[in-house]
Amino acid sequence: MNNVLLIARRELAAYLRTMLGYIIVAVMLFILGVLFNAWAMSGTAKKSAEIIADFFTLASGCTLVTSAVLGMPLLAREREKGTIQLLFSAPVRDWEIILGKYLSALVFLMVYLGCSFYMPLLVMAYGKVSPGHLAAGYLGLLLVGSVGAAFGTFASALTKNQLVAVIISLVLVIALTVFWFVARITDRPLTDAVTAMAWYAHFTPFGAGLVHLKHVCYFALVSFVALFAATRVLEARRWT
Amino acid sequence: MISVEGLTKYYGENAAIKDLAFKISKGEVIGFLGLNGAGKSTTLKVLGCVLAPTSGRVTVDGYDVVENPHEIRKRIGYLPDTPPLYDEMTVGGYLDFVARLRGVAPHDTAARVKAIEEKTGLSAWHEAPIASLSHGYRQRVGVAQALVHNPQLLILDEPTGGLDPVQIVEMRELIKKLKGEHTILISSHILSEISQIVDRLLIIHNGEIVAQGTEEQLAGEAGGAGGVIELQLAGNAQKAIDAAKAVPQVSAVEMTKLDGDRVQLQVKAAADVRPALVRAMVAAQVDVLEVKKSHGRLEDIFLKITQKEGAA
Numbered sequence: 001m002n003n004v005l006l007i008a009r010r011e012l013a014a015y016l017r018t019m020l021g022y023i024i025v026a027v028m029l030f031i032l033g034v035l036f037n038a039w040a041m042s043g044t045a046k047k048s049a050e051i052i053a054d055f056f057t058l059a060s061g062c063t064l065v066t067s068a069v070l071g072m073p074l075l076a077r078e079r080e081k082g083t084i085q086l087l088f089s090a091p092v093r094d095w096e097i098i099l100g101k102y103l104s105a106l107v108f109l110m111v112y113l114g115c116s117f118y119m120p121l122l123v124m125a126y127g128k129v130s131p132g133h134l135a136a137g138y139l140g141l142l143l144v145g146s147v148g149a150a151f152g153t154f155a156s157a158l159t160k161n162q163l164v165a166v167i168i169s170l171v172l173v174i175a176l177t178v179f180w181f182v183a184r185i186t187d188r189p190l191t192d193a194v195t196a197m198a199w200y201a202h203f204t205p206f207g208a209g210l211v212h213l214k215h216v217c218y219f220a221l222v223s224f225v226a227l228f229a230a231t232r233v234l235e236a237r238r239w240t
Numbered sequence: 241m242i243s244v245e246g247l248t249k250y251y252g253e254n255a256a257i258k259d260l261a262f263k264i265s266k267g268e269v270i271g272f273l274g275l276n277g278a279g280k281s282t283t284l285k286v287l288g289c290v291l292a293p294t295s296g297r298v299t300v301d302g303y304d305v306v307e308n309p310h311e312i313r314k315r316i317g318y319l320p321d322t323p324p325l326y327d328e329m330t331v332g333g334y335l336d337f338v339a340r341l342r343g344v345a346p347h348d349t350a351a352r353v354k355a356i357e358e359k360t361g362l363s364a365w366h367e368a369p370i371a372s373l374s375h376g377y378r379q380r381v382g383v384a385q386a387l388v389h390n391p392q393l394l395i396l397d398e399p400t401g402g403l404d405p406v407q408i409v410e411m412r413e414l415i416k417k418l419k420g421e422h423t424i425l426i427s428s429h430i431l432s433e434i435s436q437i438v439d440r441l442l443i444i445h446n447g448e449i450v451a452q453g454t455e456e457q458l459a460g461e462a463g464g465a466g467g468v469i470e471l472q473l474a475g476n477a478q479k480a481i482d483a484a485k486a487v488p489q490v491s492a493v494e495m496t497k498l499d500g501d502r503v504q505l506q507v508k509a510a511a512d513v514r515p516a517l518v519r520a521m522v523a524a525q526v527d528v529l530e531v532k533k534s535h536g537r538l539e540d541i542f543l544k545i546t547q548k549e550g551a552a
Contacts, residue, residue: 086324088290091313
C-alpha cells in the first residue's frame, strides 16, 4: 500500500506543479457556472431543494467529463516520456501503479468539487438547504468522479497519445450515458436492464439527497472493472 | 549472477533477439555491443524485468525473470536508453521518490540521496528542477536513480548516448568508480566509449550473440592470435612487403600508407613475429622506423566479426 500512496503523491504533485490540471478544472468550473446560472437559477420561482437537485444534475455531467479528462495523462504521458520504464523496473506491482494513478486523479478532482461548492453556498445563503442533501449530493459526485477517473486511467493505459486517451475515455463516458437514453425508448424488461447500466439513473437519488447502498455499489463496481481492465492492459504491455 | 539460456523475444512476427545464451559472474563489468537495432536494449529490458521474454530462461541472482520478477527488481538498478525523468520534479525530490519506490527505508532515504548525489556530482543541483538540466546532467540523474538503492546489478543502456566528448569522459570516470561495488552491464554502439571500462564484451548482431570474450580474445578471433603488427619503414615498398611475407607464421601483409619512401605496413600473424620482421627488413635493406603491436581498433574487430557473420 506504501507504493500506492507514493505513486499517488508523486502524481498529485505533478497535477499541482503543472498547468494542465488547473486548466481542466478552470474550464469545467466555468462551464458548470454558466450552466448553473442559465438553467438551475433561471425560470420560474423554485424551492431551494429543487435548485440544488438541478445543480447536482448539471454537476454530475461536468464531474464525469472532468474526471475522465484528468485521467488522460496518467499512463499515456509515462509511456510517451519513457518514465514508465522506471515504474516497470521498480519492485512495484501493476495494480499498485494503477491504483496510485487513479487515486491521484480522484484527489485532484476534489479540488474541482471543492471549488464548485460556492454554488450551493449561494443557494444556502438565500434559501433553506439541508446539509444532508448537500453531503449526499457531493458523495454522489465523488462516486461519479470515481467512474470517470477509472475510465480515464483505463484509456490512458491503452495508448501513449494523450489526445487519443482522452477521446477513448470520453467515448466510454458517452457509452455509459447513452444507456439512460436507450432506457427511455425500450420496453420492459429490457428497460430495467438498460437502466441498471446507466450511470445517471444511479446518480439521481444522490441528487435528491438520498443515499442507497445499491447505487454506491454500482459506482464502485464500474470503477473496479475499469481499473481491473487497466491493470490487465499494463500487464500486457510487459509482453509486447 | 546472471544466467541466460535460449532467450528469444518476438515483437509481432519479428524476432528482436534469438536464442541468446551467456553467463555473467558477480562483480563483472560487461560491455554489451551492437549496432542500433541489434537487440541490445531488448535484452537489457528483459534482464531489467521491464519486458517479459517470449521463450528461454533468464535468472538473476537465482531468481527467474518470469516467475520472480519482483525479487529481481529489488536487486537491480536500470537506466534505459532515455533517462526516465519527471521534468517537473527537483533532482533531490526525484531521487527521494525513486529511493522509496525501490524499497529504501524512509529513515535512510535522505542519507542515500545525499551519498548518491555526491558520487554522481549532483550535490549542487539538489534543488534544481530536472527540466533545467543539460543533457549531460540529465544522464547523471539517470545513473543516480539506478544507483540510489545500492543495487547488486546495474544495467546501463547507452549511458554515453548523446554526450559530448567531455561528458563521455566524465561518465566513464563515474562508471569506473562503481567498478567492484556492483555487477555492471553496460551497452553501447560506439565501442571505444566503453572498451576502457569493461572486463568482457558480448557482441550482439541481428539479435544473436556473435562473439564474447575479452578485447584481446576478440582481437585474436578477428586478426589471428598474434594480433596485428604495424611497421613504419623507409625504403623500397615492394622489397618490404616481400620480406614481410617471407617471415614464417605471417598470414597477411597490407600496405596502409605510402608517402615517398615512407611505407606503413600492417602484418597479421599467428604469433608475435616482431623480432623476425625486423631482421627480415634489415636483411632487405629497408630501414625500420617503428614497430608496434596492436590488437586492432575495437571498431575494426567489431566490423570484422559482424561482417563474418553476415557472409556466413
